[in-house]
Amino acid sequence: xxxxxxxxxxxxxxxxxxxxxxxxxxxxxxxxxxxxxxxxxxxxxxxxxxxxxxxxxxxxxxxxxxxxxxxxxxxxxxxxxxxxxxxxxxxxxxxxxxxxxxxxxxxxxxxxxxxxxxxxxxxxxxxxxxxxxxxxxxxxxxxxxxxxxxxxxxxxxxxxxxxxxxxxxxxxxxxxxxxxxxxxxxxxxxxxxxxxxxxxxxxxxxxxxxxxxxxxxxxxxxxxxxxxxxxxxxxxxxxxxxxxxxxxxxxxxxxxxxxxxxxxxxxxxxxxxxxxxxxxxxxxxxxxxxxxxxxxxxxxxxxxxxxxxxxxxxxxxxxxxxxxxxxxxxxxxxxx
Numbered sequence: 001x002x003x004x005x006x007x008x009x010x011x012x013x014x015x016x017x018x019x020x021x022x023x024x025x026x027x028x029x030x031x032x033x034x035x036x037x038x039x040x041x042x043x044x045x046x047x048x049x050x051x052x053x054x055x056x057x058x059x060x061x062x063x064x065x066x067x068x069x070x071x072x073x074x075x076x077x078x079x080x081x082x083x084x085x086x087x088x089x090x091x092x093x094x095x096x097x098x099x100x101x102x103x104x105x106x107x108x109x110x111x112x113x114x115x116x117x118x119x120x121x122x123x124x125x126x127x128x129x130x131x132x133x134x135x136x137x138x139x140x141x142x143x144x145x146x147x148x149x150x151x152x153x154x155x156x157x158x159x160x161x162x163x164x165x166x167x168x169x170x171x172x173x174x175x176x177x178x179x180x181x182x183x184x185x186x187x188x189x190x191x192x193x194x195x196x197x198x199x200x201x202x203x204x205x206x207x208x209x210x211x212x213x214x215x216x217x218x219x220x221x222x223x224x225x226x227x228x229x230x231x232x233x234x235x236x237x238x239x240x241x242x243x244x245x246x247x248x249x250x251x252x253x254x255x256x257x258x259x260x261x262x263x264x265x266x267x268x269x270x271x272x273x274x275x276x277x278x279x280x281x282x283x284x285x286x287x288x289x290x291x292x293x294x295x296x297x298x299x300x301x302x303x304x305x306x307x308x309x310x311x312x313x314x315x316x317x318x319x320x321x322x323x324x325x326x327x328x329x330x331x332x333x334x335x336x
Contacts, residue, residue: 015249016075017333018045020214020260021053023320026313030055031065038074041324042335047214047258049079049117051094057103062110070112073335077212077258078108079117079158079186084139087121087165088128097142101157105146108155115158115211117186120174123164123194126279132166133281136174143178150182158186158211161202164194167285168205175209184211187255189239190262193218193229196269197287198294199239200247207251214260216323217241220291221298225270227291230301231263233319235326238298242330257332261319264304 019041021034029037031053038046046069051057054065069076082089083104085097094100104116120139126132143157150156157178161171175183187210192202199218203210217237220229235241245257270276277284306312327333 013253014334015245015253015332016044016256017324017327017335018043018047018075018077018256018258019320019324020047020049020258022049022214023259023261023323024313024316026309026316029053032068035065035069035072035074035076039072041321042333043074043324044334045075045077045256045258047077047079047117047212047256047260049214049260051080051104051107054107057107059106059110062107066110066112075256076111076113077115077117077256078104078111078113080104081119082121083118083142084120084125084135085142086128086138087135088124089119089121098145101142101146102149105149105153105155105157109153113155115156115184115186117158117160117212117214119160119162120165122162123279125165131279131281132170136166136170136177140174140178143183147179147182156211157183159183160186160214161188161191161195161206163191167195167287168192168197168202169285172205172209180209185209186211187213187252188215188260189213189244190216190218190231190260193220193291194267194269195287196227196271196285196291198291200244201287201290203244203247203251207248210252210255212255213258215257216259216261216263219298219301220295221300222292222295223268223300225268226272226276227295228266228268228300230266230303231261233261233263233326234259234323235329236322238294241326245330245332257327259320259323259327261316261323263319264306264315266301266303
């Protein structure tokens, strides 16, 4: 399948293609090994979303890692975790929320990453005191405190829709409240389903703010209490990727396509159960109707369980390698 089948014409500039290191988390690889694997995959980027992947966050060491990647033709994108001080996910390992973000910004600058990916938290934050709206306000305060540093370093913050924390419209409100001149989005198509929206609707809402991505496919089907989802390798779920990436190229052509496969388990989105909507301050999202329609054509899948650590390593590598091959088959990526 040629690039023309996705983008409409052969002359269209290809989207950069890479992988998120969480896809091969079982390997326990550090930065250089992750870069070497990117070379093996013949991709353009590696998204290192955990600061622990570096042996040191000293600027000298990070600059050496950048050079190592540059010499191999790999562009590094950097990420870290929660910067919401009141999130159930926040940990003070890197200091206060502001100190954590500042560290991430400095590290991104040293590595040549144009962004630092961060998250608010997870779906549990929707049930905390004040709900998700209060957590958004707290996150915006942290972001604003680092605006000048972002501008001075030339690094933007990419907020992810993460683990059911924010619907795309809620994340859009966060970006606009903080300021889209220095805050954008790390678009996660798989996480979109956990907030009851299709990946394509999620893209429509967030595309113009998207700086980078963590993508995977998903299978969904109707189940006893709502809809069950299982994340899959690219091309093995229900997302119409040809339509998705054609629109992606229109909305955010400079954002890399970075694949984060987290496959094999089932999660029921039990919105028909009593009490589910208590954590949704504005009630059922308008996206629910389209999401239910999408799921109506889905078929149930059994979960996968690896028999050993070695089996899990092979499973994760198989998922990402098939995903990258699929993405290349529809015209993504510069490296061949």
